[in-house]
Amino acid sequence: MERDTxxxxxKVIAVLEWIGAGFGILVGLLLLLGGSLFAQTLLPxxxxxxxxxxxxxxxxxxxxxxxxxxxxxxxxLSALGIITGIGLWRMxxxxxxxxxxxxxxxxxxxxxxxxxxxxGAAGEIVVNLLTNLLSIAISVVMIWLFQFESxxxxxxxxxxVATTAVKRTVxxxxxxx
Numbered sequence: 001m002e003r004d005t006x007x008x009x010x011k012v013i014a015v016l017e018w019i020g021a022g023f024g025i026l027v028g029l030l031l032l033l034g035g036s037l038f039a040q041t042l043l044p045x046x047x048x049x050x051x052x053x054x055x056x057x058x059x060x061x062x063x064x065x066x067x068x069x070x071x072x073x074x075x076x077l078s079a080l081g082i083i084t085g086i087g088l089w090r091m092x093x094x095x096x097x098x099x100x101x102x103x104x105x106x107x108x109x110x111x112x113x114x115x116x117x118x119x120g121a122a123g124e125i126v127v128n129l130l131t132n133l134l135s136i137a138i139s140v141v142m143i144w145l146f147q148f149e150s151x152x153x154x155x156x157x158x159x160x161v162a163t164t165a166v167k168r169t170v171x172x173x174x175x176x177x
Contacts, residue, residue, distance in 0.1 A: 006151040007091075013099070013142070014088035021081030024074045031071030039063035091159040096146050103142040110136040 031038070039060040084102060087095015110132050117128030145152050 001149060001151040003151060006155055010088055010152060010155060014085040017081045017085035017088065021078040024078030024081060028071045028074035028078060031067045035064045035067030038067055091155050093156045096156045099142060100146050103139040106139040107136055
């Protein structure tokens with residue numbers, strides 16, 4: 001792979017990290033701010049068996065807490081996505097490492113989701129299978145790029161060497177004789 005192509009791919013992935021983080025922030029805020037509304041909307045759809053004798057107001061409280069916890073979790077993941085995107089955009093090795101960690105975790109999550117996608121209607125099963133397989137495939141490509149593609153890995157190491165050289169030059173110039 002040519003160096004310019006590798007740079008472009010890394011920059012595109014950084015932008016995609018930011019776009020994903022933006023959606024995560026939007027959904028996280030909706031869950032935090034609209035959890036009560038979501039709970040009140042979902043509550044009438046529950047049957048008596050689903051409630052298992054628990055009062056509806058208590059179930060609504062549990063749902064709101066669940067929405068809030070998931071909203072905070074999404075906001076934290078989104079913040080991590082923004083940081084990862086910054087690291088990738090600036091060709092920092094820590095950004096590459098964060099992207100790798102995220103890709104490996106996504107594979108683990110995808111495998112569990114894949115195992116759980118065999119329930120529901122036939123159409124749902126197909127959509128869940130395809131979505132989870134696509135997620136795993138994207139993560140595998142990210143791992144290949146950031147861990148094994150020598151040109152891409154070299155970009156991050158070049159930048160580390162260049163940054164160190166600049167720091168040494170600045171330090172040498174600022175020292176008093």
